[in-house]
Amino acid sequence: MRVYVGMSGGVDSSLAAALLVEQGYDVTGVYMKNWSQDLPGMRCPWAEDLADAKRVAVQLGIDFKVYDFEADYKQRVVDYMIDEYQAGRTPNPDIMCNQEIKFALFLSTALADGADMIATGHYARTADGRLMMAVDANKDQTYFLYRVSSAALQKTLFPLGEYTKTQVRSMAVERGLYTAAKKESMGVCFVGSVGMREFLGQYVVTKPGDIIDRATGAAIGRHDGAIFYTLGQRHGLDVGGGLPYYVVGKDMKKNIVCVTTKLTDSAIWLTQLSLSQPHWINEQQFNGECLVRLRHRAPLVQATVTAVDDMLHITLAEPQRAATPGQSAVVYLDGCCLGGGIIT
């Protein structure tokens, strides 16, 4: 059985590759070169990451390849993300990367290259083409994987799904993997530590506009581009004094950001959600009681899903804070990730 494992140069995918070798698979490591552009204040570390991935492949004595997906990644992930921000939403590029690159382009390229299966270092499990939550509930990454197809999952191994992050670290140390002590990368990989604001600033022209207090209708400050603000956001609002303000809405056309000091504002706490672009991994359709997650690592909340035409309506048992348009609501039942949709 020939398995092509995506190796990012991080500890997770390194251990995933090591475990596959130990399990007797014929393993080839693949570094997906998706992004290599530096940003002001942040050097893209892709070359070091590639070298680290290759170091581990050499340690494991496995073949190693580089797939250059930069053009596709830019088109299918980055451009999508920028478009969404410009439309006033807060997209999730990691979900798009899994849907378009890792479990589509990588899979098809690997299969064409002679692979029987692919593998990644995600914290998730599969069973008969179904997507199951990882044993480590805190690390579980199924939120990012809900738009993957069942066919792709049938061709995918997640060697880390049974382990906790702590176990993964110590297993990597035990094996002396080169990347065992490597620092975790945070945030959207290509945006990194500089933040989305600086990244978007490279691609879109933004105009300053008013920050409006919804309660009084008064302009209480200026913002440097409505696209930078996300529903529920508290920090980074350059309005001084008094109680903290929260973003409760924005009007892209008028280029205004609305805020409130009322943390209980009904615009922040929602019980009813509408989802577009529903995706179900196995089911044709799902209706009924389930658990829903609104952000990676957010708690699972009781909910009812109703499908109406090509939309999903979700009624949450308790109001949740900052269900942000563009982000995903992901549906779970009995530890299985069924699918979900994009919050409108």
Add this chain to the structure above:
Amino acid sequence: MKQPYYYLDHAAATPLDDRVVTAMQPYLQDDFFNPSGPYAPAVEVRRDYESAKHRLAICIGAKLDEIVITAGATESINLMIHSTGGHIVTTAIEHHAVLEAVAQREHTLVAVGPSGVVRSADVRAAITPKTQLVSIALANNEIGTVQPMREIGEIVRAERARRIEAGEAAPIYFHSDASQGAGQLDINVARLGLDALTLNAGKMYGPKQVGLLWVASRIELIPLVVGGGQERGLRSGTENVAGVVGFATALELVCQRRKSESVRLGGLRDYLQQRLCDVFPDAVVTGSYKKRLAGHLHISFPGIDAERLVFALESRQVLVATGSACAANYGTRSHVLTALGVAPDIADGSLRITLGHLNDDTNIREAADILVEVIGNEYRRVGR
């Protein structure tokens, strides 16, 4: 140096000699004064600085006031080329510092054959009446081949004589970057037949970011860095006293040891080459065997990915450079190997082994054992 490293990359960087560190030490703290200062301690630092430059000049057979201190060979090369008009002749295997500096200028790259040694006749053929500079490195930094400097120097002189005879005004000069060969080859500017010379302290057990450009007094330099007028106005910025004192000490030391060190490194290199070629009969050594730096071995294992070897070797404490590509610049191979017509699979399988102070008999024997084992493992892994 802390063992147990087997450091086989002296062409990339060298550690400071203890005596260099000792010589530099006073100028880092006690004698930190700006050499331009008016008070006695500063004047004394100025004197030490000039004396260090004088020592540098003596080592290369030049005069003190013909030397400009720079922040390394790249700057020296840029200063030289910046100061030159007309057409420039150089080779296809020069360092990027030269190639990038001449890129926007009218120039000719002399082709170099598989030996890696430039034919002086080809240099002669490339010189036109408009040529004002011939710049050729004494020894190639990748494959270690040594160029026929005296022959080329003769050609440049003959062209100069012809121009004088013909009443042509355009000058022509011969510049060489000798950074790579200084520890193993004669670098006397008169014997090499040079009009200009670049050296780099960092390749000879001195500090990094310190170099010099020597030019014969008839050459007028045009500064790249202007300001306070230091270095006779040719390179402004407060003098790097510690660096230059370290540079002078380092150059004196390598000059003293040059002959014995060349013999010693040649012996170690030949042993390594023999051993690797015996065990791996399809190994390919690139560049002339004879006209090559004593400590330099560019060896390829066709069909093997050299970067894998580097990673496998580093985990066994053997530090060595690839001879060409790495996965991060996939598809771009060394311009030197490409110029020599080295086939892609040979280029991709090549290691650059460069020996120096950190190597001795035992060290190289042990390194050879590890090389044989690691390269053998990789051959077995790919099924050869």
